[in-house]
Amino acid sequence: MMNFDSCCLALLIATLSVTAVSTVLYWIFFARGEEKSRVWARRLLFLSWVLQSSYIVLRMVQVGNTPVTTYHEAVFFFGWAITTAYFSFRLRYQVKNFGTFVSPLICLLLFAAAFISRQVIPLDPKLQSIWLPVHASLSLLAYGFLGLGFCGGIMYLLQERELKSRKVGYFFSRLPSLEALDQLITHCVTIGFTILTLGMVTGVLWSRQVYGIFFRWQPKEIFSLLIWLAYLFQIHQRYSAGYRGRRTAALAVAGFSLLLFTLWPVIT
Amino acid sequence: MAQTRLTLVGVNHKTTPLSIREQLAVTKGYEDALAALSILPQCLEYYLISTCNRVELVCAGDEEMPTDQELMALLFGEVGDPEQWSQYCYAYHDSEAVRHFFQVAASLDSLVVGEAQILGQIKEAYRHAAQANATGPLLNKLLHKSFSTAKRVRSETGIGASAVSISSAAVELAKKIFGSLDDKQVLLIGAGEMAELAAQHLLGQGVAGVMVANRTFDRAVALAARFKGGACLLSEIDTYLETADIVISSTGSTELIIQHGQVKPLMRARRNRSLFFIDIAVPRDLDPALNEIDNVYLYDIDDLGQVVTQNRAGREQEAVKAHRIVDEETVKFSQWLEHLQVTPTIAALKSKTDAICAQELAKTLAKVELSKEQRQHVEKMMAAVTAKFLHSPLIYLKKESCRPGDKAKVDLINSIFALDEDELRRN
Incomplete structure (x- = not known):
């Protein structure tokens, strides 16, 4: 299996390098506005997505189940989910300089995954169920969209701060309009929340199947529920009380920051 | 031999305080001023441009041209002490005059460099001069060349591309807040010239409608008719603040027109949609505390000016290019003049x-x-x-x-x- 493993490692290193170069190019585009670097950044990020997908498939073959059960796998899958969400979003909308904010997040997650032990831990047969991979991948994909919402939120807060301070500075021309960012956040949070809900439901079903009860009051479960409620609150407020703008952005940022914590005890 | 000479004397926003500029005899209208010039026999052709930022006089004649002092006397009339004139006034001759005139037309000498209004004002002044039979072959050529120079500067440099004037700065900001302006409503409070201009600019960007509020209803109706919008009284604005997206205020009132406490409760009814206030009035019409409300953005005239200045800093490179074009055209024109x-x-x-x-x-x-x-x-x-x-x-x-x-x-x-x-x- 040694050969197969070095193959995986090579693919991982290639993925990381391509993503890093893409991120740097996005930054160059942000700073200098050269169209050429943006085009190449996007091409490389797409290549990174292809490599990420291949790595996941390879890992799947290696471990024999959906690779979302170790820290390494989950964090890597998280990075892949954000990349996937980004490209699915880009099919419909074009938001100026969004890639500059999303690519570092992807980069960060992939690098974090690379530094976590890649050791294959055989899954406890007790935990095996069809619901586990479905629950985990749905949740991580939801995180991907919520991660985009987080990036949008940061962009919104930066742009809003400049507009409020009435000093048009570095970000003013580089970031899109507040309205576009608000739409982006709402779009990503709504999709993310919907998938997250499905993830929660399948998680509950899995828990029922494995432990016999729906909810075990584990810290991770409580935390996830809190996050779900936070996003539910945000969406509810948007449609009932017309929450918009800065508050939506701040909630999107806060929600995702909370969510990053739950990633730690991802398998308990 | 009769050598054709060109003289340009004038005052502008750089050299002369507004208090002096607004008193100048020629600011009262073109007809009288042009008639006064026609009395000078040595002045074969003459042209006068008067805007809120400058008054300039261009004369073409032979060697017995009126002196700069004589022309300044026409410009200043009764205002001030003749010994102080030269302190405010600049005089250029021949190719220097041509260069200066081209710079003015290309909006390189404007308060807000790159703004497009000046060209319209030059054309308007030209119409008056032509009607008074003041211009001849030389000035006709000078003016037409100034138009084409301005056009070249506009198309070959980016000087007019970004926010170049107060009102386009307002438009640019509105776009950063709202993205598209297509379905946005504008509320115009008061009927100042600047506010009108800003509203016109926004209409040009496709805003859905303009509502005009004024102390005197007649004036509001008249202005609203121009924008194909509605009119209302100043006391009714609370209702319209609920639906408006961009509010431009420019009343002559000494007190605040819109208070913080007036807008805050409205935001819930507005479902927190962003509200962009532009305060063009001096003294201010809008409570500075409005900016503290979430999703409300307030800019006064100084803030807009700052936005313009910051845009200007990035355009220095373009300005160099623009000055090169002006120099090129000046050389061409001077050659033609020599040939003449x-x-x-x-x-x-x-x-x-x-x-x-x-x-x-x-x-x-x-x-x-x-x-x-x-x-x-x-x-x-x-x-x-x-x-x-x-x-x-x-x-x-x-x-x-x-x-x-x-x-x-x-x-x-x-x-x-x-x-x-x-x-x-x-x-």
Whole structure:
């Protein structure tokens, strides 16, 4: 299996390098506005997505189940989910300089995954169920969209701060309009929340199947529920009380920051 | 010999405080001022431009042009002490005058560099001058060249591309807040000129509608008709604040028109949709605390000015390019101007030789009897002799004409052939 493993490692290193170069190019585009670097950044990020997908498939073959059960796998899958969400979003909308904010997040997650032990831990047969991979991948994909919402939120807060301070500075021309960012956040949070809900439901079903009860009051479960409620609150407020703008952005940022914590005890 | 000269005297926002500028005699309208200029006999052509940022006078004439002081006297009328005039006033001659005029037209000399209004104002002033028969071949050419120079600067540099004036800064900010302005409502409070301009700019960007609120309802209705919008009274604005997205205020009121406490409760009814306040009035109409409300953005005239300045800083490179274009066009025009100096000499030379030929021919024909055919031969011969004789001096003149400042050589030809003032002027 040694050969197969070095193959995986090579693919991982290639993925990381391509993503890093893409991120740097996005930054160059942000700073200098050269169209050429943006085009190449996007091409490389797409290549990174292809490599990420291949790595996941390879890992799947290696471990024999959906690779979302170790820290390494989950964090890597998280990075892949954000990349996937980004490209699915880009099919419909074009938001100026969004890639500059999303690519570092992807980069960060992939690098974090690379530094976590890649050791294959055989899954406890007790935990095996069809619901586990479905629950985990749905949740991580939801995180991907919520991660985009987080990036949008940061962009919104930066742009809003400049507009409020009435000093048009570095970000003013580089970031899109507040309205576009608000739409982006709402779009990503709504999709993310919907998938997250499905993830929660399948998680509950899995828990029922494995432990016999729906909810075990584990810290991770409580935390996830809190996050779900936070996003539910945000969406509810948007449609009932017309929450918009800065508050939506701040909630999107806060929600995702909370969510990053739950990633730690991802398998308990 | 009559050398064409150009003089430009003027005051602008850089040299002269507003309090002096607004008193200048010529700011009262073009007709009277142009009529006053027509009294000066030495001024063959003249042109006057008066805007809120500048008053400039361009005169073309021969060597007996009115002095700069005389022109300044026309400009200032009764205002101030003549000894102080030169402190406010600048005077340019010939190619310097051309360069300055091109710079003005290309909006390089404007308070807000790159703004497009000045060209319209120059054209408007030209219309007045033309109606008063004040302009002639020289100034017509100068003005048309200034239009094309301005056009070149606009299309070949980015100087007019980003936010270039207060009102386009407002539009740019609105776009950063709202993205598209398509379905946005504008509420115009008061009927100041700047506010009107900003509203017009926003309409140009496709906003859905404009509501005009004014203390006097008649004025509101009149203004609303221009924007194809609605009119309301100042006391009704609370209702409209609920639906408006962009509020531009420019009343002459000394008290605040919209208070913080007035808008805050409205935000819930507005479902927190962003609200962009633009306060163009001095003293201010809008409570500065409005900016503290979430999703409310308040900019006053100084803030907008700052946005403009920050945009300007990034355009220095473009300004260099623009000045190069102006220099190019100035050189071209100055060459044409030099050539214009030579033209009367050439014409005078030709008509003088023609006259001599005709005279001598008449004398000779009185003495000898020639057939029609023979007579034509003689006439042809005389024409050939004079053409060949004049060939060298003409080449000499035309060659020199390409180099500016060779008045001495033109004068030389004039004195060799004894071309007097009358002959030159006739041509």
